[in-house]
Amino acid sequence: xxxxxxxxxxxxxxxxxxxxxxxxxxxxxxxxxxxxxxxxxxxxxxxxxxxxxxxxxxxxxxxxxxxxxxxxxxxxxxxxxxxxxxxxxxxxxxxxxxxxxxxxxxxxxxxxxxxxxxxxxxxxxxxxxxxxxxxxxxxxxxxxxxxxx
Numbered sequence: 001x002x003x004x005x006x007x008x009x010x011x012x013x014x015x016x017x018x019x020x021x022x023x024x025x026x027x028x029x030x031x032x033x034x035x036x037x038x039x040x041x042x043x044x045x046x047x048x049x050x051x052x053x054x055x056x057x058x059x060x061x062x063x064x065x066x067x068x069x070x071x072x073x074x075x076x077x078x079x080x081x082x083x084x085x086x087x088x089x090x091x092x093x094x095x096x097x098x099x100x101x102x103x104x105x106x107x108x109x110x111x112x113x114x115x116x117x118x119x120x121x122x123x124x125x126x127x128x129x130x131x132x133x134x135x136x137x138x139x140x141x142x143x144x145x146x147x148x149x
Contacts, residue, residue: 009113071104073108075132076115078123098122111136111143 011017019025028034032043039047040055047055073081082101087094091105103111103125111123113131121141127138133143 016104070110070127072109072110073103073106074111074112074114075117075121075123075135077122078103078111079117079119080110080117082119098141100124117141 008017016022017025024030028037032038037043039051044052078101082092082099085092091102093100100119100122101124103109103123109126111125111128111132113129113133113135113138117139119141120139121136122144123136123141124144124146126146128143128145136143
């Protein structure tokens with residue numbers, strides 16, 4: 001079986017192995033840069049279609065400090081929260097069978113429809129999901145949006 005000798009045998013004793021000054025073939029310049037360097041220019045042909053689609057900017061990204069997220073809570077979680085509170089808590093009024101809750105006092109702006117509701121609750125909040133309104137009114141309570149007061 002014929003085997004070609006490795007090219008390094010030829011360069012034994014030459015120190016640079018045909019690469020000129022010290023270390024010229026060892027750094028990233030030999031391969032056109034590190035990582036994604038040059039992927040939009042001289043290394044573009046090595047990219048897949050999906051990788052090519054990621055190059056460039058599209059649209060506008062709002063600064064994160066300007067993006068406001070509604071703090072929301074599920075109806076079931078709100079009911080569990082009420083059951084752990086004392087009766088003299090601010091934002092909650094207990095009467096015979098109903099409980100009146102101001103969700104904004106607890107830092108919540110929107111009420112969502114997850115969980116089970118077994119108590120009659122009159123809830124004040126900035127907004128409600130449709131499912132939350134259905135569940136609250138099914139037990140005999142009211143969903144009161146604060147903007148309509």
